[in-house]
Amino acid sequence: MYSNSIDTIVAIATAPGAGSVGVVRLSGIDLSGYMDAVLGGCLIPRRATYKQFFDAQGECLDTGIAVFFPAPESFTGESVLELQGHGGSVVLAQLVQRCVDLGARQARPGEFSERAFLNGKLDLAQAEAVADLIQASSVQAAKSAVRSMQGEFSRAVESLVEKVIEVRVFVEASIDFPEEEIDFLSDPKLLGAIQQLVVQLGGILDKARQGALLREGMTVVLVGKPNVGKSSLLNCLVGDDVAIVTDEAGTTRDVLRHMVSLNGVPVQFIDTAGLRATNSVIEKEGIRRAWAEVEAADQVIFMVDAMDGEGTDIRALWPEYFTRCGDSNQRVTMVLNKIDCSGHEPGRIDNNLPTLGISAKYGLGIGELTAYLLERMGYVATGESVFAARRRHVIALSNALTQIEAGQSQLQKFGSGELLAEDLRVAQQSLSEITGRFSSDDLLGHIFSSFCIGK
Ligand SMILES: Nc1nc2c(ncn2[C@@H]2O[C@H](COP(=O)(O)OP(=O)(O)OP(=O)(O)O)[C@@H](O)[C@H]2O)c(=O)[nH]1
Ligand SMILES: [Mg+2]
Known part of the structure; x- marks a missing residue:
């Protein structure tokens, strides 16, 4: 042991x-x-x-x-x-x-x-919830931790595991008695049961994502050319004068971090040095650090001055991001600041390539921006029935879902019982990692060492 x-x-x-x-x-x-x-x-x-x-x-x-x-x-x-x-x-x-x-x-x-x-x-998810309750940073996070500690999350996962086992028994039987295979595998009850599993698993995954978000929050980095108003936005979000704001380009050099609770989700906003070509050693270092934050953040806000009139095509305005961070547009959002001067409306300007208008100085469009960021991270205001889950749980649930969906399509396309059986076996193992039935010693050591002493 x-x-x-x-x-x-x-x-x-x-x-x-x-x-x-x-x-x-x-x-x-x-x-x-x-x-x-x-x-x-x-x-x-x-x-x-x-x-x-x-x-x-x-x-x-x-x-x-x-x-x-x-x-x-x-x-x-x-x-x-x-x-x-x-x-x-x-x-x-x-x-x-x-x-x-x-x-x-x-x-x-x-x-x-x-x-x-x-x-x-306790099972593993419950033990983790004890630590999460102690460290909860909002009422919502504490409530969801209590629910998980009392076993609500574990029971939901266990019930999934039982359903997977039921389907496995059915499928394994069809493999063991091949003369009956056609009948077993083409039984609409089997496809129905798998479909049900996918729906149920999807529901639990959503709740776990919410819980992980409440617990772990997200990081949002503010980047753009000098003077566009990044530090002004940080001050506006924090509700305090935490960053120096001047009309001199190149004011911010160090990386500045501040936590803000958005609907109970802890969000770390990171202000950075304005990006530009420079000979100043200090500013160069600031820009290097800004890029490091861009690479690590959950969400990137690329801010431009709404008066610049360069359009809203982020790919043209900031090609460097796409070269460095890949071609996906999943993390980056363009924000047009200073709409008090340009006359743009606050909030969404373009829904295809996400662009929002704000005025950091006058607090316009800030509610729209924070709501948008939460939505991007998968937050929905369901309130009560969220589980205090961790990234580890979310990953295990997503892996299980991917496996089951793969198995489902193996069955539909090729009528393959063997491949489906293997997918289900792996899915069951993924789910069992959540409650600790199949966890390796390494994982256990890692989880418990993050707890506080005396707990
Ligand atoms: N009119 C108007 N001015 C703004 C707005 N936001 C910021 N400013 C002004 O723009 C100037 C630059 O603002 P900062 O917040 O320092 O800009 P920054 O992007 O942090 O600049 P660097 O740190 O140099 O990269 C300041 O004079 C601000 O008062 C806005 O919404 N409207
Ligand atoms: Mg600044």
Whole structure:
């Protein structure tokens, strides 16, 4: 098995820094020795008991509430002891050290959740939702994390897995009994069941995409020639004077980042140096950094001055982008700024090659721009029924969908049961990675190490 779950682990479960209460948590097979030494005797299970916490010399380190959860009725499924003392970093560190001296090991980040997973208390998606709840940056993100933590997402995925298995059984049977193959595979019930699977999977994928967006947000980089108003737009979006704005071309040199919450989606806007040929070493470096941001961002806003009258053909205006970043027009949007001077209407100007009119200085067309960016990232204001999913989940769901659709077309075009069977098998494996039924140790290590210590 992945972790060495024989050790007793210990960690401070509360946030670092001073607080009125601080919690030290232990998890292991047998905690009676720790209770004898630190508390002077074993506790009654699940009863909050006011106790002194003793050091090795029998001196009182702190006083507080101790609670003992014998295995398997605990968060980790092992025996767990919680010592709720005063929230000072020194006193908590002493308490942890006391447990280490008694034989416990400092827990790695996420190790309590990892043990809960390994002991079947939580599946992987639920364990991830615990971490997401702790880190949620908006009410929507927190709500969706609670739903996933309680297993709503996992149940939806499990129900998909069961449907895939049902179809697989049907298809595998047709392969094992080839004399009946024609009948099995041409049964409209089979195509119907696959179609249903595609629809159901598509629905879950949409909700997971929303959840991933709420959790991970997106990055939007603002680029364009000097003086077009990039920094003005950043200030307008943030609602504060965070970037220097002047009418001198080449004002911004460093990359400037600010988070803005758009309908609960955390969006990082990145202001960059104006792109132009220059001999200034500082500006050159600024432009190099701007390009690095363009390459990495989820969305790119290419800003032009609406008064320049060069038209709205982004391919002609900014060919360098297409040479460097490929030919896809999926990430880039043209924004015409200073429409207060040009007389363009705010909002969409051209729907084919996305172009929007704004005035950063006077705040015109900003709502249209942010709504457009959210839409581009796949946001829909469904509100409640979103799952706190991660990119990993979205990728697994999309892979499963691609496989099933491939299988569907194998069946329709060639009546091939073998190829369909293989596609379904891979799809099932993809889905099972979400809840952790088929996860490799590498993946588990990666997931749990991103958790906080004590969780
Ligand atoms: N009339 C008008 N002026 C604007 C608007 N937005 C920005 N400006 C002005 O345009 C000038 C340049 O604005 P900045 O925001 O500094 O432009 P920038 O693209 O960040 O420029 P660099 O940092 O030099 O690349 C300033 O004088 C702004 O006040 C707008 O919507 N309308
Ligand atoms: Mg600027």
